[in-house]
Amino acid sequence: MRSLYIGLMTGTSLDGVDATLVDFSTSEPHVLGHITVDYPADLRSTFTELNSPGNNELHRAALAGNALARLYAQAVQQLLDQCGCTASQVQAIGAHGQTIRHQPHAWDGTGYTLQINQPALLAELSGIDVVADFRSRDIAAGGQGAPLVPPFHASVWGRIDATVAVLNWGGIANVSLLPRLAGAHTPPVLGFDCGPANTLLDQWCQRHTGQVYDAGGHWAASGQVHQGLLEQMLQEPFFARPAPKSTGRDLFHLDWLDQHLSNWPAIAPADVQATLAELTAISSAQAIAHHAMQTREVIVCGGGAYNLHLLARLQQNLERLLGQASGKVLVIPSDARGIPAQQVEAVAFAWLAWRHVLRQPASWPSVTGAHGARVLGALYPA
Incomplete structure (x- = not known):
């Protein structure tokens, strides 16, 4: 019998909903279908505003959660129609929600993470059990609550003959370092956020070109890296912090960039884009080199x-x-290893929902720094 789960992912880039239908009845997950539903402009704008303190936040966040649940339900139905499946055949949906604050260990020693979501409404609209709120249990156990995907990466891409790095370039860059499998002597998997990726690149591109993103990196390639700006941005303390660590738009946003640009007011916009691309590339490479010098393959996923x-x-x-x-x-997109780059995180959240239903831990202390492995998520029955 098939074991079907749906994974929903809305990342820091605020581009839309990725939805995958995944079968876990065999030794490796089998993706049966994938769709992307774009964010409406007003919802994208609302989430951008909610990343910073503002007026009437609770009301706006609650309505945004309802709107996101409806968008999720639309994506689920389209996916089921595409795959010729019914809601009754799916065991659960893994729905991460939209992160608007991520402050692990901050303020009171525990900190918090906040994903806008309305899983109860999604369960009502879809008729399928929903697993959500994946990060908070790990934070309660003393962890960072992120990144969530390294255990999934290890399950599908760990190798006995080589150390592999999996680099997710979504809005934020995070890396999973998968040591060569050696039985009981295998070192622990490491995973952590290593800096900004598309969140700054996309926002700068939108500001100066009106385009949602820099397709293929062509605009960045047309500019020149400004070494002074690059070196200044690399002085951000986050880059030097030891792992485990995680970050988000709380730190890397346009105001952060504008503060650095105030010291370099004459840089051409294309040169800023080139410098932001170099910041992403070099901070990612430094993270891999610092922790896993023996890496022979880097699998890149995300936009x-x-x-x-x-x-x-x-x-x-x-x-x-x-x-x-x-x-x-070898640097390759994840497409070459069986899962298209734009699907990886949605598949990972289907995997997280599957692990929750089985009551199997899905977080590792070596990744998040938590006191122990934990079953992640909360269940909202249909």
Whole structure:
């Protein structure tokens, strides 16, 4: 019998909903279908505003949660129609929600994380059990609550013959470091956020070109890296913090960029884009090189995997930092390893829902720093 789950992902880039239908009845997850539903402009604007303190936040956040649940339900129905399935055949939906605050360990020692969501409404609209609120249990156990995907990456891409890095370039960049599998002697998997990715690139592109994102990285490739600005941004204390660590739009946003640009007012917009791309590439490469010098393969997922300029800059920085001859470090989109880059995180949330239903831990202390592995999420029955 098939074991069907739906994963829903809305990332920091605020571009839309990725939905996948996944079968977990075999040894490896099998993706049966995938769709993307774009965010309406007004909902994207609301979530952008909610990333910063503002007037009447609770009311606006509650209505945004309702709107997101309806968009999720629309995506679920379209996905089921595409795959020829019914709601009764799906065991659960994994719905992460839209993160608007992420403050682990802050303020009172525990901190908090906040994802706008309305899983009860989604369960009502879809007729399917919903698993949501994946981060808070890990934070309650002393962890960062993020990144959530390294255990999933290890389950599908761990190798016995090589150390693999999985680099997710969504709004924020995070990396999973999968050591060569050696039975009981395998070192722990590491995973952490390593800096900004598409969130700054997309926002800067929208401000100056009106385009939602820099397709293929062509605009960045047309500019020149400003070394002074790059070195100044790399002084951000987050980059030097030891793992486990996580971040988000709470830190890396346009105001953060504008503060750095105040010292360099004459830089051309294309040169700023080139510098932001280099910031993403070099901070990602440094994270891999610092923790896993023996890495031989880097699997890139998320929207950034389709940015050819970013991939080229990552390759060059890795070869410089790892000291390998050209070609020894293979940088590939996850498409080449069986899951298209834009689907990986949605599949991961289907996997997290599957683990929750089985009451199996899905967080690892080596990744988040929590006191122990935990079953993640809360169940909202249909």
